Amino acid sequence: MKILIGLGNPGREYQGSRHNVGFETIDFLANKWGISINQAKFQGIFGSGVVQGEKVILLKPLTYMNLSGICIRQVIDFYKANLSDIVVIYDDMDMAPGRLRMRKKGSAGGHNGIRSTIEHLGSEQFNRIKIGIGRPERKSDVTDFVLTGFQPDEVDIMRDAVKSTAEICEFWLKNDFIKVMNAYNGK
Numbered sequence: 001m002k003i004l005i006g007l008g009n010p011g012r013e014y015q016g017s018r019h020n021v022g023f024e025t026i027d028f029l030a031n032k033w034g035i036s037i038n039q040a041k042f043q044g045i046f047g048s049g050v051v052q053g054e055k056v057i058l059l060k061p062l063t064y065m066n067l068s069g070i071c072i073r074q075v076i077d078f079y080k081a082n083l084s085d086i087v088v089i090y091d092d093m094d095m096a097p098g099r100l101r102m103r104k105k106g107s108a109g110g111h112n113g114i115r116s117t118i119e120h121l122g123s124e125q126f127n128r129i130k131i132g133i134g135r136p137e138r139k140s141d142v143t144d145f146v147l148t149g150f151q152p153d154e155v156d157i158m159r160d161a162v163k164s165t166a167e168i169c170e171f172w173l174k175n176d177f178i179k180v181m182n183a184y185n186g187k
Contacts, residue, residue: 001055003081004029004169005072007090007113009147010062018133019065019146021158022089022113025131025165026058032166033058042074054173068113069120076121087127087172088117089165091146095132098157100164102181103128127177129168131161 008014008023016024030037035049035058046059057079061071076086090113095101105125108115118124134154136145150158172180 001057001079001081001085002173003057003059003075003079003086005059005061005068005075005086005088007065007068007088008060009064010060014147016149017147018150019091021091021131021133021162023060025089025129025162025169026060028162029166029169030058042071042078044071044075046075052170052173056173065113065116067116069116069118072117073120083121083123083126084177087129087169087177088114089129089131089169090114091133092130093133093135093142093146095130095134097132097134097150097154098161099132100161100168100184101130101132102168102177102185103130104177104181127172127180129165131158131165133158 004026006022006026008020014020030047033049033051035047037045037047037058037060039046043063044059044061046057048055048057059075061068063070090111104127107124108118136142168180168184171183
């Protein structure tokens with residue numbers, strides 16, 4: 001079983017925001033794989049299906065970004081999943097819009113959703129796919145920046161990043177995450 005978790009904030013006002021690229025990726029995968037995200041449990045919404053012979057759960061925590069780890073911990077406990085069987089997909093301000101980076105472990109790097117995940121999992125060792133969203137010009141604008149949408153010249157770049165992330169997730173279903181990192185990091 002593989003659990004794919006997209007981080008974001010629930011609610012119409014956050015749709016299309018930079019902070020919600022994790023949610024957008026889960027929605028893209030659900031559409032591509034024919035999985036309905038319609039079950040509410042674990043303080044999140046999710047759906048499950050079989051893709052390439054592998055049971056897959058697509059999860060969107062509804063705890064708001066800063067408390068994402070609460071939902072993730074509940075899902076892992078319920079399914080008795082190993083941390084190696086999850087991948088967390090989220091935004092990263094330290095990379096240009098559309099850039100992707102995979103990691104098996106690491107600190108939160110200032111990301112509150114990852115900080116919560118590390119805290120609730122009790123480990124920094126879990127698979128992640130980071131999607132670059134760029135950084136505001138002034139540090140004081142960070143909160144507003146992540147909660148706003150992309151500029152017109154970034155929309156196609158981000159759409160391609162979500163599609164590429166979906167391809168990476170499909171590759172992961174049949175491969176170890178180290179092989180995923182070797183195949184896709186730096187591309």
